[in-house]
Amino acid sequence: MKVLVVNCGSSSVKYTLFEMDSEKKIAWGIVECIGLPEAYYKRQTSGSDEQKDSVKVTNHMEAAELIIKNLMAPETGSIKNIDEISVIGHRIVHGGDKFSKSVLVTEEVKDGLKECFSIAPLHTPGHYEGILAVEKMLSGIPSVLVFDTAFHQTIPDYAYMYALPYDLYEKDHIRKYGFHGTSHNYVSQRAAAMLGKPIEQTKIITCHLGNGSSLAAVEYGKVIDTSMGFTPLQGVVMGSRCGDIDPAVIPYLINMNKDYADPEALNVLMNKKSGLLGISGLSGDMRTIVKAVAAGNKKAKLAFEMLCYSVKKYISAYFGILNGADALVFTAGIGENSPSVREQICKNLSAVGIEMDVDKNNEPSSSERFVSTESSKVKIMIIPTNEELMIARESKRVLTNG
Ligand code: ADP
Numbered sequence: 001m002k003v004l005v006v007n008c009g010s011s012s013v014k015y016t017l018f019e020m021d022s023e024k025k026i027a028w029g030i031v032e033c034i035g036l037p038e039a040y041y042k043r044q045t046s047g048s049d050e051q052k053d054s055v056k057v058t059n060h061m062e063a064a065e066l067i068i069k070n071l072m073a074p075e076t077g078s079i080k081n082i083d084e085i086s087v088i089g090h091r092i093v094h095g096g097d098k099f100s101k102s103v104l105v106t107e108e109v110k111d112g113l114k115e116c117f118s119i120a121p122l123h124t125p126g127h128y129e130g131i132l133a134v135e136k137m138l139s140g141i142p143s144v145l146v147f148d149t150a151f152h153q154t155i156p157d158y159a160y161m162y163a164l165p166y167d168l169y170e171k172d173h174i175r176k177y178g179f180h181g182t183s184h185n186y187v188s189q190r191a192a193a194m195l196g197k198p199i200e201q202t203k204i205i206t207c208h209l210g211n212g213s214s215l216a217a218v219e220y221g222k223v224i225d226t227s228m229g230f231t232p233l234q235g236v237v238m239g240s241r242c243g244d245i246d247p248a249v250i251p252y253l254i255n256m257n258k259d260y261a262d263p264e265a266l267n268v269l270m271n272k273k274s275g276l277l278g279i280s281g282l283s284g285d286m287r288t289i290v291k292a293v294a295a296g297n298k299k300a301k302l303a304f305e306m307l308c309y310s311v312k313k314y315i316s317a318y319f320g321i322l323n324g325a326d327a328l329v330f331t332a333g334i335g336e337n338s339p340s341v342r343e344q345i346c347k348n349l350s351a352v353g354i355e356m357d358v359d360k361n362n363e364p365s366s367s368e369r370f371v372s373t374e375s376s377k378v379k380i381m382i383i384p385t386n387e388e389l390m391i392a393r394e395s396k397r398v399l400t401n402g
Pocket of ligand 1: 239
């Protein structure tokens, strides 16, 4: 069985084709900068080198057409006929309170997704365009929507509610939703396997640290809290997002500076100009920050320490609400690749049973591994995330079981 996983942004279409018997990737790629002169198509198949070409694509439909033609190219393609694809799995960032689990796409589901435009205006319209485009190109093949918010649906009400007037929840659906659910789900399952226990007997803290970062407290396989909120802005310090701040800063800024009367200006300030970038004035990219710290840059050092401190605070809080944990997992770009961030986060956490083996932590590897000491009560793990595979598995499950 082959599953095509699609991740459509406002100006990009990313895809991975899986052979599900082996769960191996057969072909993958991305069309980026749709509608812009610098648009390109980057692609690869298993056993071949990456190819990258400039392309002219004005919309998602043209991008989907380009991808399907490439997948079916007579000599180099990965499939001969579109019927070889059993199901298409779409990654959807925000399901709001309309979608609490993966669904097979119907006209009603598409209408429901349209209702989520206002809650995630940066993501959902692009997803919707992508669904229509792929549907047109691969007509007759079922599609499944897999939501980043779904894994967090088990969070209890006292944890997902904000202490605002109740009608803001009832009328405007303002509550914590949480994101990166597919990644937290995947790595918590892998962590349980590495512990050699059924997930129903584990308590795991997962740290997805990338450009956007979030943590989840996963108790017996179910999320009981996560750091992101109504949007992916809440929580720890991120590449260019501020994470948690005193909400009273917002009305203060609006009163002090007329530029901030425009909500979009505030969105840009907190989502694009803050975090590592805002503090260091250098970059939101952790690699640049780590180099600048080594070169003695004080603001980079402050940004680095703020990010690590904010993660450490959430770990400590989650240790408390879980009443202990079996494992602490690091994943995503920073979590998988930055020994110095992991070390700084885990420093002085022995009171809660977290003890890092610094040598193991510094060993270069891209595999799943333990980096805690033998005596550490909490096992520290690095687990490369695999959101695409999780979406492929979930799409197969929905297709098979309904
Ligand atoms: P996204 O949230 O966009 O999916 P990623 O998970 O790819 O992001 O993570 C991107 C982040 O990972 C960037 O801050 C990048 O600097 C960081 N990163 C990648 N490799 C390393 C590395 N070797 N050392 C430190 N940071 C790294």
